[in-house]
Amino acid sequence: MLFSALRKDVVNVLDFMERLKNEEDQNAVDVYLIERLRLELAFICTYVQLSYSDLEQFEVVMSYSRQRVDNLLRPILNDVDSNAGCQYNMDHVLPNLMGNIDDCISSCYRSTSSATMTDEQLNFLLLNLHHLSKYLAERIFPLEIHHEILQNVSGNMKDFHGLIVNGCIEHEIVQYVLPQFQFMAERVGLFLWHDRLDGDSRLFKLAHLLMKIIPIELEMMQICYTNLKASPSAEIERFINQLLETSPEVLREYLIHLQEHMVTVITVSTSGARSIHVVIEFLLIILTDMPKEIIHHDKLFDLLARVGALIREVSTLVHDLEEKSRNEESTDETSRATLDLLELENIELLKEDLEHVYLKAPDSSQWCFPMSDGPLFMHLLHRHLNDLLYSNAYSIALIKEEIGLVKEDLEFIRSFFGNVEQGLYKDLWHML
Incomplete structure (x- = not known):
């Protein structure tokens, strides 16, 4: 009951602040102060809901945040016409x-209950967590990719859960994954709480957090692909477009961290490890180096979902191998051969579909390369090798050393054609 009343008051106050920003005849209000107020209210509401998590220094931190709300309200209201405050009943609401x-704060300090939240409560929690993570990503750590990923994941979860609450998605479809949403919210909330108290090892802890919560996004993507992609709902269509925009980066970061984790906990000699590394590298190339422009637009989500499904499989395999490694269990040769075959078959199938289903046919001019003119061939090849060495593409990074060696060999061969090339440069420049 207490939290319901608090939530109602917060909604009313924030609605009042939005009206202040939009009313022309009102004195200019400090938008920055309003945003700070929104942030503090989101913080208080979040940790009132998560107070059962045995939060360190709960009463001290929350009381301080409460004082900041009071301090922010005063200058905002000083600039407000008293009639406006009366009109929206602020004398009573505040x-x-x-x-x-x-x-x-007082009651939550003594609370140990961790009952499953209602859809409405969870929706409010996800909304506030997204607001907190968005503020960190955009205002405090704008250059850190991990915070951007956290913002995107929390935003996708918030919007997906909102579709459930609004009736756009049937409960039966998502029933198995709903408990994971509260789990994710608790994880994110605990990270943000401890980050506020102590920022030490923040990036390490954030990477660990992403490893825990991104698999839930993978489940959500699978639901969208198998059950919702044909939905006529405009809200679901917008959400799928949002996934197309944000998920490639999320999946890429997850694969990178999964691979780093795998290197740490699983030895290279472990059965099946090599095949998993191959699959991860292949998926990273798709997510990193394949521009959307070369993919058929109506196949984008299919491809993303296909990649997401493979990542789910790889993640499961990694954790299985980690468990076997921890328990010092061995994988017999038959299991290893089966695993290798399955993973390599998945790659071959996806490679074939990339060529015949997902990718647009290349422009014929892209295939033109002089094969009969030796010096011109070497010149253009040398130029392209230079371009590759300066490329930031993930697939190129994997073989940069080899590209450098080829370039050195080519330069050695070209040195024998120096005199001949001098006579051809005039024609060459005309052609280029």
Whole structure:
């Protein structure tokens, strides 16, 4: 009951602040102060909901945040016409808000209940967590990819759960994955709480957090692909387009961290490890070096879902191998051969579909390369090798050393044609 009253007051106050920003006849309000107020209210609501998590220094931190809300409200309201405050009943709402914050902090400090949240409660929690992670990604750590990934994952979860609450997605479809949403929210909330108290090892902890929560996004993508991609709902269509925009980067980071984790906990000689590395490298090339422009637009989501499904399989295999390695269990040769075959078959099938289903046919001019003119061939090859060495593409990074060696050999061969090339340069420049 206390939290319901607090949530109602917060919604009313934030609605009032939005009206202030949009009313032309109102005195100019400080948008920065309003955003700070929104952030503090999101923080308080989040940790009132997660207070059962035995949060360190709960009462001290929450009381400090409560004081900041009070300090932010004063200058905002000083600039507001008193008639506007009366019109929206702020004289009643604001004292109630502060009183409810005090009551929630006091009661939550003694709470140990961790009951499953209702859809409405979870939706409110996901909304606030996304607001907190978005603020960190855009204002505090704008150059850190991990915070951007956290913002995208929490935003996707918030919007997906919103579709459930709004009735766009039937409960039966998502029933098995819903408990994981609260699990994800708790994980993100605990990370943000400890990050506020102590930022040490933040990036390491954030990478660990992403490893825990991105698999839930993989499940969500699978649901969208198998059950929702043909939905006529405009809301679902917008959400799938959002996934197309944000998920490639999320999946890429997950694969990179999964591979790093695998190197740490599984020896190279472990049965099946090599095949998994091959699959990861192949998927990273697709996610990193394949521009959307060369993929048929109506096949984009199919390809992304296919990659996501393979990542789910790889993730399961990695954790199985890790478990066997931890328990010092061995994988027999038959299992190893089966695993290698399955993974390599998956790659071959996807490679074939990339060529025949997903990728647009290349422009014929892209295939033109002089094969009969030796010096011209070597010149153009040398130029392209240079371009490759300066490329940041993931697939190129894997073989940069080899490219460098080929370039050195080519330069050695070209040195024998120096005099001949001098006579051809004039024609060459005309051709280029």
